Amino acid sequence: MSxxxxxxALLRRFEPVLRCTKGDRFFPxxxxxxxxxxxxxxxxxxxxxxxxxxxxxxxxxxxxxxPLDGSGAVHFLRFTDPQNLPEGEARGVGALRERxxxxxxxxxxxxxxxxxxLARVGYVSRFVDALYSITxxxxxxxxxxxxxxxxxxxxxxxxxxxxxxxxxRVARQEGWTVLQYWLFYPFNDWRSGFFGxxxxxxxxxxxxxxxxxxxGGEPRPEWVAYASHNYTGDNLRRRWDDxxxxxxxxxxxxxxxAGSHASYYAPGEYLTELDLPLPRPVARFFRGARGFxxxxxxxxxxxxxxxxxxxHIPFVDYARGDGLVIGEGGDRAWGPPRVISEPAPxxxxxxxxxxxxxxxxxxxxxxxxxxxxxxxxKTVGRAWYDPVGWAGLDKVPTxxxxxxxxxxxxxxxxTRREELRAEIGExxxxxxxxxxxxxxxxxxxxxxxxxxxxxxxxxxxSEEVRKLRARLAADEAVSGSLAEYAGRMESGExxxxxxxxxxxxxxxxxxxxxxxxxAEAWAAVSVSLILVxxxxxxxxxxxxxxxxxxxxxxxxxxxxxxxxxxxxxxxGSVNIGLAAVASLILLYEFFWELVVAAVLVVSLYVLWDNLxxxxx
Amino acid sequence: MxxxxxxxxxxxxSLPGPDRQSYRPVRAIGLLxxxxxxxxxxxxxxxxxxxxxxxxxxxxxxxxREVVEVGALILFVPAVVLTLLAALGFLLLRRRGWxxxxxxxxAVVGVCLWLYVEYRPVYVYPIMAYAVxxxxxxxxxxxxxxxxxxxxxxxxxxxxxxT
Numbered sequence: 001m002s003x004x005x006x007x008x009a010l011l012r013r014f015e016p017v018l019r020c021t022k023g024d025r026f027f028p029x030x031x032x033x034x035x036x037x038x039x040x041x042x043x044x045x046x047x048x049x050x051x052x053x054x055x056x057x058x059x060x061x062x063x064x065x066x067p068l069d070g071s072g073a074v075h076f077l078r079f080t081d082p083q084n085l086p087e088g089e090a091r092g093v094g095a096l097r098e099r100x101x102x103x104x105x106x107x108x109x110x111x112x113x114x115x116x117x118l119a120r121v122g123y124v125s126r127f128v129d130a131l132y133s134i135t136x137x138x139x140x141x142x143x144x145x146x147x148x149x150x151x152x153x154x155x156x157x158x159x160x161x162x163x164x165x166x167x168x169r170v171a172r173q174e175g176w177t178v179l180q181y182w183l184f185y186p187f188n189d190w191r192s193g194f195f196g197x198x199x200x201x202x203x204x205x206x207x208x209x210x211x212x213x214x215x216g217g218e219p220r221p222e223w224v225a226y227a228s229h230n231y232t233g234d235n236l237r238r239r240w241d242d243x244x245x246x247x248x249x250x251x252x253x254x255x256x257x258a259g260s261h262a263s264y265y266a267p268g269e270y271l272t273e274l275d276l277p278l279p280r281p282v283a284r285f286f287r288g289a290r291g292f293x294x295x296x297x298x299x300x301x302x303x304x305x306x307x308x309x310x311x312h313i314p315f316v317d318y319a320r321g322d323g324l325v326i327g328e329g330g331d332r333a334w335g336p337p338r339v340i341s342e343p344a345p346x347x348x349x350x351x352x353x354x355x356x357x358x359x360x361x362x363x364x365x366x367x368x369x370x371x372x373x374x375x376x377x378k379t380v381g382r383a384w385y386d387p388v389g390w391a392g393l394d395k396v397p398t399x400x401x402x403x404x405x406x407x408x409x410x411x412x413x414x415t416r417r418e419e420l421r422a423e424i425g426e427x428x429x430x431x432x433x434x435x436x437x438x439x440x441x442x443x444x445x446x447x448x449x450x451x452x453x454x455x456x457x458x459x460x461x462s463e464e465v466r467k468l469r470a471r472l473a474a475d476e477a478v479s480g481s482l483a484e485y486a487g488r489m490e491s492g493e494x495x496x497x498x499x500x501x502x503x504x505x506x507x508x509x510x511x512x513x514x515x516x517x518x519a520e521a522w523a524a525v526s527v528s529l530i531l532v533x534x535x536x537x538x539x540x541x542x543x544x545x546x547x548x549x550x551x552x553x554x555x556x557x558x559x560x561x562x563x564x565x566x567x568x569x570x571x572g573s574v575n576i577g578l579a580a581v582a583s584l585i586l587l588y589e590f591f592w593e594l595v596v597a598a599v600l601v602v603s604l605y606v607l608w609d610n611l612x613x614x615x616x
Numbered sequence: 617m618x619x620x621x622x623x624x625x626x627x628x629x630s631l632p633g634p635d636r637q638s639y640r641p642v643r644a645i646g647l648l649x650x651x652x653x654x655x656x657x658x659x660x661x662x663x664x665x666x667x668x669x670x671x672x673x674x675x676x677x678x679x680x681r682e683v684v685e686v687g688a689l690i691l692f693v694p695a696v697v698l699t700l701l702a703a704l705g706f707l708l709l710r711r712r713g714w715x716x717x718x719x720x721x722x723a724v725v726g727v728c729l730w731l732y733v734e735y736r737p738v739y740v741y742p743i744m745a746y747a748v749x750x751x752x753x754x755x756x757x758x759x760x761x762x763x764x765x766x767x768x769x770x771x772x773x774x775x776x777x778x779t
Contacts, residue, residue: 299752300760571718572755578725579751582744585732589741 005219008339011168011179014209014221015334017251017327018183019267021258021320023111023193025151026203028183028326030165030338031347032060033157034202038077043358045072055081064350075353076368079186079201080149102148111258113195113318127527132313142199142359142366150187150201157186164326164333167372169340171387175398177211177219178387182340182372183261187356190259190315197260197272197315198365201356204372205261207254208387210237212398222399224252225391226263228505229272232382234392235504238265239497244504251328257317267321268507273314300572319507344373352378392500399494406486413479420472427465434458519563530556641759642713646706648753649717652724652746653700659739660689685737691730692743695723714754714763721750 005013020027040053040063052067058077066075167182185203190196210223224245225237238245244265246253255264264270293299325331340348348371356368370376373384383390397405438454441447498504530552537548561570587594663686672679679687698720705713728744731737753759 294757297752298757299755300757568715568718571715571722572760575718575722575725575751576755578722578729579748582725582729582748585729586741586745586748 007170007341008168008337010170010177010211010219011181011337011339012334014179014211014250014252015166015168015327015337016181016207016209017248017253017325017330018256019253019321019325019330020256020323021111021318022323024256024258024323025106025189025193026154026185026187026261027324028164028166028185029154029157030163030335031167031184032338033161034079034184034186035060035063035077035347037153037157038079039081040067040353041076041078041358042066042068043074043076043360044068044070049076049358051078051081060345060347064346066351066353074358075351076358077202077353077355078357079153080143080146080357082149111194111318113316130527142201142357144192146201146357147187147189147192147199150189154186162332163335165335166337167340168337169344169372173386173388174394175212175401176222176388176393177213179209179211180340180372180383180387181207181209183207184355185261188260190257194259194318195316197313198361200359200366200368202354202368203261204355204369205256205263206372206383207252207263208237208383208391209252210388210391210393212400215400221250223391223393223396225393226254226265227383228262228264229260231505232390232392234500235502237391237393237500242497244498248328255319255321257319258323260317262317262319264317264319264505264507266507267319270317270319270505270507271314272317299576340372347371348373396500399489403486403489406482406489410479410482410486413475413482417472417475417479420468420475424465424468424472427461427468431458431461431465434461522559522563526556526560641756642706642762645717645750645753645759646703646713648750649699649703649706649720652750653696653703655746656692656696656743659743660692663689663739681735685731685735688731688735688737689739691727692724695720695727698723714760718751718754721747721754725751 018028035058037055038058039051039055040058041049041051043049050068052075053062055078069075167184169180169182171178171180183205185205186201188198188200188203191199206227208225209221210225211219212222214220221240223237223239228236246265255267256262257264257270262270262272327334343349351371352374354368354370354376358368359366361367367376370378370381373380375381386394388394434454434457438451438458441451441454444451533552534549537545537552541548557570557574558567561567667683667686672683698716702713702717702720705716724747725744728740728747731740732744
């Protein structure tokens with residue numbers, strides 16, 4: 001058996017290759033230089049934020065001290081604090097804004113947005129999107145010049161000492177060795193740079209590689225999981241031999257989305273939708289109505305059955321992989337990793353605050369994230385304490401354990417089957433005895449009450465025995481399957497690589513992106529246009545308000561459906577609406593006639609059914 | 617034979633997969649649409665035959681409400697033509713038949729609703745009832761699946777909260 005490699009050697013052996021997107025300005029860096037450039041602030045309830053450590057004075061060692069802590073206090077770092085600018089730098093608002101605009105121009109020069117995100121979704125989503133953008137004015141948000149300032153600060157840090165680094169942790173859990181690659185980006189400029197949902201200072205992303213030991217004790221990669229927004233569970237991970245997992249040697253390739261730094265397995269443009277859920281009772285009503293329409297009436301309802309949220313705000317993650325490549329065979333090599341060993345260093349375990357500006361955004365999108373160990377609310381994050389469960393791997397045995405796990409479960413089932421057989425035998429005997437008692441008391445008037453009670457108990461016991469037999473039969477079938485599965489695992493066979501994936505996040509296809517320029521222009525102007533027309537009708541044509549509103553809505557609906565190729569769905573929906581109105585009219589006009597007709601139909605059906613039975 | 621007849625069509629226009637079973641509802645709808653056309657035409661002919669048009673034309677006065685109601689049957693002509701085309705589409709197993717049929721039935725119900733609001737002629741009720749049943753039948757999941765087999769959203773949904 002070979003000697004166990006060190007954690008750092010393991011991390012370096014499987015470290016990922018990052019393929020970034022052209023236009024991205026921030027790349028993974030070591031936290032030390034970032035922290036040194038930041039000031040530390042505290043926000044106590046009901047008070048203005050207070051700077052407790054000025055920029056340049058903070059180190060990884062002093063970070064966990066968190067002065068002025070108290071109930072409800074939030075500590076946060078500020079990377080783009082104008083007061084942190086070195087002497088001689090222009091600090092006026094105009095200068096900062098000019099710098100931000102210059103940075104934005106630089107990004108836009110090299111980055112071209114894909115075909116309109118708005119053209120991919122309907123009116124309601126576009127309208128909600130507009131409202132969401134407007135709420136940014138009222139919500140806490142990262143200032144407009146922050147991205148530009150962060151870019152300047154980051155560039156300065158890179159000029160001093162260019163380096164690309166990750167923070168590695170090796171966690172061992174339930175037979176798996178989890179290589180956690182924590183990637184720290186100084187800024188997320190998804191909103192200001194790439195038409196995304198949010199901006200925030202600091203961005204922690206992660207890539208996990210799951211190793212299992214071979215019979216010879218060698219670690220072998222089995223799974224990978226890339227963090228992508230708040231995805232968790234089975235859909236997040238891929239098996240190492242999945243063709244979707246691109247590799248350079250033993251290094252998995254990660255396509256990093258511009259601005260958001262979400263990680264993807266394949267290059268492309270990903271439509272990411274932020275769901276705005278309905279209030280629970282309304283959602284329950286709609287789910288029930290939809291289920292009745294689809295299941296009971298067999299009608300087409302469109303979309304997925306589980307698609308409960310009717311409002312979605314579309315955003316596009318551009319993970320094109322056409323920018324800087326970091327890692328094995330790339331444009332830049334990884335620097336030495338900062339290994340997070342056990343016990344975790346104090347900058348990980350002791351600092352529970354945010355790693356960037358606390359914008360006090362109620363949606364939290366504009367607030368900086370907490371560190372690798374914590375959530376924003378200071379609880380420990382699942383990816384830290386349960387990296388196996390985070391990717392849905394807690395139910396998956398390692399290849400070496402698969403056959404044993406199946407046989408172990410089969411053993412459990414065998415034991416249970418024995419118990420079931422014994423219970424069924426005992427209850428069957430009891431059932432026969434009760435049957436004899438019921439026969440004995442039948443026809444004896446003074447024992448009528450007892451006879452009824454016995455028959456009730458017989459019915460109950462009979463149902464119980466039936467359920468036990470059904471369970472036994474099911475257990476037998478499962479036991480056989482487990483034996484067969486264990487055999488297959490022992491012979492080295494494996495499950496299909498993608499069997500666990502129910503909804504893989506995939507890039508938009510060429511067909512989905514095939515929007516004409518007219519459709520894009522229409523998507524951009526239609527929401528504003530429809531609102532202006534509504535206002536114009538309300539002001540100038542009040543006499544024909546309803547009819548003109550109906551006509552204009554119909555026009556916009558058909559134009560929209562035509563552009564988006566949804567004419568069939570629109571015609572179907574309009575027809576259902578018309579049919580509902582017509583049905584109500586018919587019901588109102590012919591209520592009693594319809595009742596009589598329904599009774600007649602039922603009676604004729606019963607007659608036909610009975611006659612058919614007679615003829616047999 | 618259905619499979620032979622489909623062979624000469626343009627790709628994407630004919631129904632996919634020559635599954636004999638799936639043609640049954642298609643032909644049924646085609647026949648029901650033909651029946652609808654026949655009924656409306658017969659109803660129209662009957663209603664028109666009840667009016668003395670020579671007298672109406674020669675009288676030079678505003679026609680009575682009954683005459684206007686009968687005349688309003690003309691409004692069904694476009695919908696009937698569309699229905700006939702849709703029926704032919706279904707009988708020839710064309711994919712476009714569904715959309716045409718849906719538009720025609722929507723038009724029929726639309727005209728019925730307008731007539732109901734304006735005149736409430738008696739003939740509007742049976743036509744309305746028939747068209748409502750046709751709309752529901754056309755919207756049955758299995759029927760739509762025959763014409764638009766890929767028309768189901770199966771794509772992944774994005775995350776619920778963006779960080």
